[in-house]
Amino acid sequence: MSATTVKPAALPAEGRIGLRANLRHISALVRRNALQIKQDPESMFDAVMMPIIFTLLFVYVFGGAVAGGQQAYVNYFVPGMMAMGGLNIAMSVGTGVNDDFNKGVMDRFRTMPIARSSVLIAKLIVETGRMLVSTVILLTVGFILGFDLKTDPLQLLAAVGLALVFGSSLTWIFMWLGLSLKTPQAVQGMGFLVIMPLQFGSSIFAKPDSMPGWLQTFTDYNPLSRLADAARALTQGEGAIAAPTLTVLLWALGITVVTAPLAVRKFRDKT
Amino acid sequence: MDPGKLEGMTRFEQNLTGGNAVEVRGLVKHFGATKAVDGVDLDVREGTVLGVLGPNGAGKTTLVRCLSTLLRPDAGTATVAGYDVVRQPRQLRRTIGLTGQYASVDEKLSGWENLYMIGRLLDLSRKEARSRADAMLERFSLTEAAKRAAGTYSGGMRRRLDLAASMIGHPAVLYLDEPTTGLDPRTRNEVWDEVKRMVQEGSTVLLTTQYMEEAEQLASELTVIDRGKVIAEGRVNELKAKVGGRTLQIRPVDTADLDPMIAAVTESGLDGIGGATADREEGLVNVPIVSDEQLTAVIGLLGRHGFAIAGIDTHLPSLDEVFLALTGQKTSTPQDEQDQQDQQDTSLEEVAA
Numbered sequence: 113m114s115a116t117t118v119k120p121a122a123l124p125a126e127g128r129i130g131l132r133a134n135l136r137h138i139s140a141l142v143r144r145n146a147l148q149i150k151q152d153p154e155s156m157f158d159a160v161m162m163p164i165i166f167t168l169l170f171v172y173v174f175g176g177a178v179a180g181g182q183q184a185y186v187n188y189f190v191p192g193m194m195a196m197g198g199l200n201i202a203m204s205v206g207t208g209v210n211d212d213f214n215k216g217v218m219d220r221f222r223t224m225p226i227a228r229s230s231v232l233i234a235k236l237i238v239e240t241g242r243m244l245v246s247t248v249i250l251l252t253v254g255f256i257l258g259f260d261l262k263t264d265p266l267q268l269l270a271a272v273g274l275a276l277v278f279g280s281s282l283t284w285i286f287m288w289l290g291l292s293l294k295t296p297q298a299v300q301g302m303g304f305l306v307i308m309p310l311q312f313g314s315s316i317f318a319k320p321d322s323m324p325g326w327l328q329t330f331t332d333y334n335p336l337s338r339l340a341d342a343a344r345a346l347t348q349g350e351g352a353i354a355a356p357t358l359t360v361l362l363w364a365l366g367i368t369v370v371t372a373p374l375a376v377r378k379f380r381d382k383t
Numbered sequence: 384m385d386p387g388k389l390e391g392m393t394r395f396e397q398n399l400t401g402g403n404a405v406e407v408r409g410l411v412k413h414f415g416a417t418k419a420v421d422g423v424d425l426d427v428r429e430g431t432v433l434g435v436l437g438p439n440g441a442g443k444t445t446l447v448r449c450l451s452t453l454l455r456p457d458a459g460t461a462t463v464a465g466y467d468v469v470r471q472p473r474q475l476r477r478t479i480g481l482t483g484q485y486a487s488v489d490e491k492l493s494g495w496e497n498l499y500m501i502g503r504l505l506d507l508s509r510k511e512a513r514s515r516a517d518a519m520l521e522r523f524s525l526t527e528a529a530k531r532a533a534g535t536y537s538g539g540m541r542r543r544l545d546l547a548a549s550m551i552g553h554p555a556v557l558y559l560d561e562p563t564t565g566l567d568p569r570t571r572n573e574v575w576d577e578v579k580r581m582v583q584e585g586s587t588v589l590l591t592t593q594y595m596e597e598a599e600q601l602a603s604e605l606t607v608i609d610r611g612k613v614i615a616e617g618r619v620n621e622l623k624a625k626v627g628g629r630t631l632q633i634r635p636v637d638t639a640d641l642d643p644m645i646a647a648v649t650e651s652g653l654d655g656i657g658g659a660t661a662d663r664e665e666g667l668v669n670v671p672i673v674s675d676e677q678l679t680a681v682i683g684l685l686g687r688h689g690f691a692i693a694g695i696d697t698h699l700p701s702l703d704e705v706f707l708a709l710t711g712q713k714t715s716t717p718q719d720e721q722d723q724q725d726q727q728d729t730s731l732e733e734v735a736a
Binding site for chain 2: 128129133136137139140141143144147148151152215216217218219220221222223224225226
């Protein structure tokens with residue numbers, strides 16, 4: 113060995129990973145995920161196209177029938193769609209995560225001195241970024257179609273933030289599912305079974321007033337309804353802000369507290 | 384940093400007490416009813432290469448996965464650089480590098496980005512991670528491909544990138560899990576050269592392989608396992624002596640020459656030559672040889688006698704023959720594995736050269 117060899121700083125006795133090191137690992141892994149998107153720009157296709165196509169379809173096909181006019185429906189639909197975007201992207205994480213986490217590079221990560229959660233957290237951060245891009249595109253399309261912001265930009269930002277917080281908590285569920293189920297197809301199948309009723313059984317697309325009573329009860333408890341209501345209150349100035357916002361935050365917290373450790377454990381034990 | 388120089392087994396030195404970098408005692412790992420690893424003991428002395436030789440399904444990969452904290456053993460103990468695989472996995476992960484049979488690099492990232500990422504995950508500063516990524520690419524002859532996605536690399540380049548990724552943190556112990564399985568002979572030689580260089584520089588390596596030839600090339604000591612159990616161990620030379628070395632195979636044009644050829648070789652009194660046998664089914668004369676000089680002498684002798692020779696080949700013992708010689712029983716290797724072994728026989732061209 114050469115005489116110039118420099119001894120590295122002594123290791124922490126129990127080998128724990130400090131906060132700063134953890135943040136450094138997460139940022140290196142975020143960079144990895146971001147570079148993957150750069151290498152494969154088509155992976156952004158769903159995040160970019162979905163808000164454009166859904167908004168055009170719903171506003172022009174259902175707008176007249178549901179709200180009596182395109183203009184009125186844009187104002188109803190865009191905040192609802194903010195609630196839905198996160199769910200769709202979270203589901204696509206579930207189908208991709210299996211593929212990604214079966215790759216050899218995950219074995220390398222698992223044999224390295226990093227917290228295993230950092231791999232999942234990095235994924236979460238990048239997916240939340242994808243949700244943000246999707247939301248910006250949704251709002252752009254919305255404004256072009258005549259979406260009317262009746263409050264102020266700050267409240268709009270709050271609505272976007274709330275949607276992202278809830279969306280990222282959903283991402284934990286789907287990372288967990290993606291790691292638990294064997295194939296991407298299984299995740300997609302499971303996802304649709306759960307997602308379709310949640311999406312349509314909510315106040316996202318139509319006011320629940322005209323729904324039968326039992327369904328109204330369901331939509332009342334559906335966190336997507338509360339998120340759509342909060343986004344409407346924050347952008348249209350209609351209805352209470354605090355109550356639905358608090359409900360959504362509690363849901364996000366509850367979902368994260370339960371599913372994040374499950375996902376990390378699944379990742380750790382996957383062989 | 385000088386790209387050719389791998390300084391520092393420093394992390395290792397801090398925790399090193401005895402001479403063994405890896406100590407495994409009574410290790411057991413089940414998968415359901417299958418005992419993939421069934422009570423394995425082994426030691427890897429610091430600065431040496433231990434070859435773990437065994438057929439497919441012998442438990443080699445399971446053993447490596449237990450030693451790299453990817454699997455939790457069901458019984459027994461294992462320490463690497465003094466750290467226990469079960470109780471001190473975090474510390475242990477700081478001392479190891481793993482290159483598996485399947486490349487563990489990110490295919491969508493470029494070679495450089497892969498190495499930079501690993502450097503950052505190993506707590507190198509940005510500057511240090513950058514310079515080590517550059518140095519490693521140069522050392523493993525990948526500089527020209529540095530900016531290309533690893534997915535576009537050839538098999539050999541990917542394996543080299545994988546080795547570079549494993550070496551970037553200067554691990555005290557390197558696991559190479561069948562590093563050349565699936566590679567063509569030229570690429571395999573490239574990987575061997577790299578491994579030999581790392582060993583010269585003082586790395587401690589645990590190498591698993593299906594090939595006696597690979598074990599001979601790279602390892603100083605050998606543990607032979609089958610069905611999760613150690614069936615032989617010792618220095619490579621000792622085991623080789625038990626197993627026997629190369630055989631020269633001569634195919635006469637006329638099979639009537641088989642016996643006269645054997646007689647000529649036997650009566651020649653050439654140093655150390657004896658035991659020439661005929662394989663009548665194949666129409667071959669087999670002469671066990673221990674050196675290139677003997678090989679030349681036998682061929683010269685047959686030439687002087689004026690035998691008409693249709694072909695000459697040399698043959699290394701296959702894994703099956705190794706097992707047979709060491710244990711008196713055949714491996715559990717299925718037939719297609721056997722075919723792979725046969726491809727290892729030295730070709731005619733190599734003998735001619």
